[in-house]
Amino acid sequence: MRALPLLLVALLTAPVPVAVAQPPQTEPFTIGFTGDGDILTVDSNGNTRTNLTNDRREQYDPAFSFDGTKLAYVDDRHVMIANADGTNPKRLNDEVLAQSEPAWSPDGTQIALVTWIPIGDGSRPVVEIYRVADGVKTGEIPVPKHLSADDTQPDWSPDGKTIAISRRSSTITPPPPQITQPDTDRPGRQGSTFDLEQVVHTSRIPPNPDVVLLIDASKSMGEELQAVKDQLEAIVKDVKDVQSETRFGVATYAGPENNRIRLFKREVELTPDPVAAVQGVKLVDEDNSEEMWFNALIETSSGEFDFRPDSSRVVVLIGDEPTLPGPDEDDTFDDAVTALNKANVRVIGVDTGPATGRRLDSEEQATQIAARTNGVVKHLTSGAKEIGQAILKGIDDLPVKVMPTAKCDTGLSVELTPPGPVEGPSGQDFTFAEKFTIAPNATPGSTLRCTIEFRLNNEPDVRPGHVQTVTVRVADLVDPLVRVDDVTVQAPDGPGVPVTYQASATNSQGQPLTPACTPPSGTVFPIGTTTVTCTATDAQGNTGTDTAVVTVVAKDSEGARIWLVTPDGSSQTDLSARFAEPCDARDDKDPAWSPDGKSLAFSQDSERICTVNADGSGARQVVEDAEDIIRPRDPAWLPDGTRLVFQIEGIEQPPDLYTVPVQGGTPQLLTRNAGQPTVQRLPRLAVTTTATPAEIPFNGKTTIEVAVTNSGFAPAPATVTVTVPPGLQGGPAGTNLGPIAPGERKTVTGEATGITAGEHVVTAAVGAITSQVTVKVLERTGSLSLAVSANPVPAFVGGDDVSVTFKLLNSSGSTLTNVRVVASAFGCQPECLVGTLGPDGQAEVKFTVPATQAVDRELVGVVIATGPDQNAQDNLAVTRIVIKQPTLTVDQQAGPLGGVVSLQGKDFPAGAKLRLGWTTGISETPGEVTTADGTFSAQLLVFHNDSEGIRQAQAVSVEGTKFGEVKSADFLALPSTVQPSDFVERG
Incomplete structure (x- = not known):
């Protein structure tokens, strides 16, 4: 009874077969990434990690x-x-x-x-x-003029027309233009002129002023210095209400008896708020100090103050006595003027001295300094209490000088009236008439520009808002002139705003045309910049075109946003403005185009990954930050367009790569210690070889086809090699097929003849990829065979003769003698002698059947020979000889002049063109007709003044298969007064 337990133990301890799961097949792509400072790849399953750079x-x-x-x-x-x-x-x-x-x-x-x-x-x-x-x-990629932006993370769309970027931007609020027409863009014809009017606005206080109060610090100025301290806050406020960027500085001057340090002293550096600092300014101790303000002016304008490069520089000279020459030989009036003009500083003199006697301008020194620096002098009449008003009045009354400076491209010129400079009180508007001329030899299609700078007060550089740009697109004298101007609008909340614009066009004679514009006026334009193209075509088919930029400005938003831009930057759209919940949060980054260009993926706030349609609609969250998926970002599409690969990045941990379906789902780990995924598309070539038919008789033929297909995601070059064994003769030749695109199939074919019985393997290869097909050649049959052909079928009487060809083949291994062909009732009567045919010998017998009469009968041919012939059935060949006689039939035998005769045609060549008419007379109606199936119906007119008598309708070959002239039966043309023969007159 122990046998059963022993058997059970043996079964339990015997090896048990285990089913080993095969790894999934890799797809035709790899995934590149960064890891440990190198660029690496893994296959589609996350395996086979390869280091591509391996650099320190x-x-x-x-x-x-x-x-x-x-x-x-x-x-x-x-x-x-x-x-x-x-x-x-x-x-x-x-x-x-x-x-x-x-x-x-x-x-x-x-x-x-x-x-x-x-x-x-x-x-x-x-x-x-x-x-x-x-x-x-x-x-x-230019940043639109209304934005300040940082552009990163470009990704090119599959069609090459658009680049997606991540843009972090803010709206620029430029200073308002100080001229009425800062930008003009218009077309113009060669040799034409156009006029503009430019108005330059000036402020009552110079722009961006740096004002230095230069105060006499002698003891006689105690009341005036205190007045400056008391009134400076009001002075600063009044000036900054007009020019908010104003800065004030304070300096004092005295005489050399007060120590060299007090000859000039900078008390307060230029600052937006000098009020507190000025309280510490003190007078000198010397009772009889003498003023030397030439020296003070030189020091002020020669580096003691850090004037801004773009500032309007003003020194307010406050004092009660004229100046003495300075302690140095260079401190003269001319030296002071030179220093002031070099620094472009203007002087306002505030004379606090008495109405009579010694005062600041008693020797007109201040007046002369003001005149040489385009300044003014103000006199106090009511004492120190009005010192603040005098300072403000001096700043307000500074004259302004405007000098226009034009620079134009060759082919465009401008004449200004007045030419400048012009001068007047500050705060005044200055008007210039501008006449622009396009040279007669300007190149059509070229763009010419004039830049006109309106410089103020001898300043070396033009100020913002004072530059005029005129752009002219030169049109020829023929094409219509189209004009559409740039438009900028402010968008309310939302992805865009309807924008209307004006477009006009005229032809070469100045007559108005209606232009067509894309996108049309009234379209909802997206946030960003969009190029509008307008065209107009005149009656002669000449077309003119113009473009404009529609800019839609939105309020600033926090974080980065996805923009779509054309490579030339002509159109730029804020796509993020169109995103819907839950993908409408801030900070959109990492844009990635789908393989078909219809969608984009992006990361948002390092909290989620979303996809949207290319127009910004259809936003969908694909991945969200969770316990295991931390800070998802950097999405990349896998080539099939159904999945994304992305990185997650834990705190103080290297990133990992995951994949997820585009529709959403549970992310799957792809590989660890990897970030910044990128996808390498790979080809997948396959070679197939077929033979049709695969079994052929000895000396028979088969068509061999080699097909190369690419089921991968990238194109690949393919050179085909074909190896044909000796038992076959011919076949396709190897060739370079060029690149095979994804989804494409290319073939090479060739006909092969079986010359050796047996099975023969044809091998085709593209690199290491091979394919084979077996062709079976049957044993020789030892047969003499006959084939026959006739051409044309059908033929037509009077056209081409019928050519008959008999083809003979001796596929036996023996020599045949006395070979002859017998063809019943035709050309080989009684027979056509061929002679001797060796093994695999071929011969032809030809004769012609004349197309002189209608024939429709069978042609039977038989080949006869002396020698072995194992298959007599293929010694017979049959074809049919058909020669048709076209016919014409008229519907009546007689008719009057001026009548119409109905005509039917039959047995004509299909699709042939023929000419119809009468054999006599002057009528040719209906001329040429084309047959469809070899039959037709037509009508022939007998002219009322035609000749009488017998005639026939006839048809003559014009084009297509030939035939001889065809005539109908006789037709009798009668006078129109003759009655039919069976008419009986009644009286």
């Missing part, structure tokens, strides 16, 4: 080209270009500025990247475009 320096920002053959990345702040496997790395160019975030154009010829432009102690990112072949910069 840090590499980051990887990006594969769209065709999967090239890799761009950043190394030591420079963009590198390498093969996709990391070999042959080279710098894109020799740019010294830091670069980052390269993105390939779809065709692989350009790269968009971020260049970091130094600004002060920091830098500003801009998106630039470079040609890959030579590293030359070809473009830059």
Whole structure:
């Protein structure tokens, strides 16, 4: 009874087969990423980690080209270009500025990247475009004029028309223009002129002023100094109410007997708020101090004060006595004027002295200084209490000088009236008439510009808001002139706003045309800039075009936003403005286009990853920050468009890569210690070989086809090699098929003849990918065979003769003699002698059947020979000889002149063109007709003044299959007064 337990133990301890799960097949792409300072890849399942750079320096920002053959990345702040496997790395160019975030154009010829432009102690990112072949910069994404922005993270759309960027921006509020027409953009014809009127506004207080109060510090000025201290706050407020950026400084002057230090002393540096500091200013101790304010003016304008480069510089000279020459030989009146003019400082003299006797301007020194510096002098009449009013009045009364300076491109000129300079009281408007002339030889299609600077008060540089730009697009004398101007509007809350604009057009004679514009006026324009194109076409088909930019300005928003921009920057749209919940939060980054270009993915606030349609609609949250998914960002689309790969980044932990379906779901770990994912598309080629038919007789033929298909995501070059065994003759030749696009199929075919019985394997290969097909050639049958053909079928009487060809084949291994063909009732009567045919010999017998009469009968041919013939059934060949006789039939035998005869045609060549008419007479109606199926109906007119008598309708071949002349039966043309023969007159 122990056998059963022993058997059970043996069964339990025997090895048990285990089913081992096969790893999933990899898909045709790899995923690149950064890890430990290198660029690496894993396959689609996260396995087979490969280091592409393996360098001691840090590499980051990887990006594969769209065709999967090239890799761009950043190394030591420079963009590198390498093969996709990391070999042959080279710098894109020799740019010294830091670069980052390269993105390939779809065709692989350009790269968009971020260049970091130094600004002060920091830098500003801009998106630039470079040609890959030579590293030359070809473009830059401009920031719209109304924005200050940092642009990063470019990603090129699959069609190459749009670049998505992440933009962090704020609205610029430029100072209001001080001229009425700062920008004009218009078309103009060669040799034409147009007029503009420009008005320059001036402020009663000079713009951006730096004002220095230069005060006499002698003891006689005690009351006046106190008045300045008491009234300075009101003075500052009054000036800053007009010019908020005003700064004030304070200095004092005295005579040399007070120590050299008090000859001139800077009391308060230029500051927006000098009121508190001025309280510490004191008078000198010497009772009889003598003033030397030439020296003080020189010191003030020669470096003692840090005047801003763009400031209006004013010195208010306050004193009660004229100046003595300075202690140095250079402290003269002329020296003071030279120093003041060099620094472009104007002087306001405030004379606090008595109405008679010694005072500041008693020797007209102050008047002369003011005249030479375009300043003024004010006299106190009621004592120190009015010193504040005198200072303000002096600043208000400073004269203003406007000097227009024009610079125009060759081919465009301007004449201003008055030519300038003009001068008048501050706060006045100055009007200039401008006549612009386009040269007769200006190049049509060119763009010409004039820049006119309206400079104030001899300043070396023009102030903001005082520059006029006139842009003229030169039109020829023929095409319509179209005009549409730029428009800027403020958007309320929402993704856009309807914008109306005016467009006009005239033809070469100045007559109005109606232009068509895209997008049309009244369209809801998105936040950003959109180019409008207007065209007009005149009656002669000449077309003119003009473009304008519609700018929609929105209120500032926090964080980065996704913008869509054209590579030339002509149109730029704030896409984030269209996002709906839950993807309408701030800080949108990492834009990534889907493979089909219909969607984008992006990260938001490091809290979620969303997808949206390319127009910003359909926002959907795909991944959200959770316990295991921390700070998701950097989405990249897998090539099938159904999944995303993204990184998560824990605190003080390296990032990991996950994948997730685009519709959302549970993210799956792909690989650890990996960030900045990028996808390399790969091809997947397959080769198939077919033979049709696969079994052929000895000396028979088969068509061999080699097909190469690409089921991957990237194109791949394919060179096909074909190996045909000796038992087959012919077949397809190897060839270079060129690149095979994803989803494409290319083939090569060739006909092969079986010359050796047996099975023969044809092998085709593309690199290491091979495919085979077996062709079976049957044993020889030892047969003499006959085939026959006739051409044309059908033929037509009077047309081409019928050519008959008999083809003979001796597929036996023996020589046949006395070979002959017998063809019943036709050309071989009794037979056509061929002679001798060796093994595999071929021969032809030809004869012609004349197309002289209608024939429709069978032609039977038989081949006869002396020698072995194992299959007599193939010695017979049959065809049919058909020669048709076209016919014409009229519906009556007689008819009057002026009548119409109905005509029917039959058995004509299908599709032939023929000419109808009468054999006599003058009528040719209906002329030429074309048959469809070989039949037709038509009507022939017998003219009323035609000749009488017998005639026939006839048809003559014009085009198509030929036939001989065809006539109908006789038709008798009668006078129109003759009655039918059976008519009986009644009386």
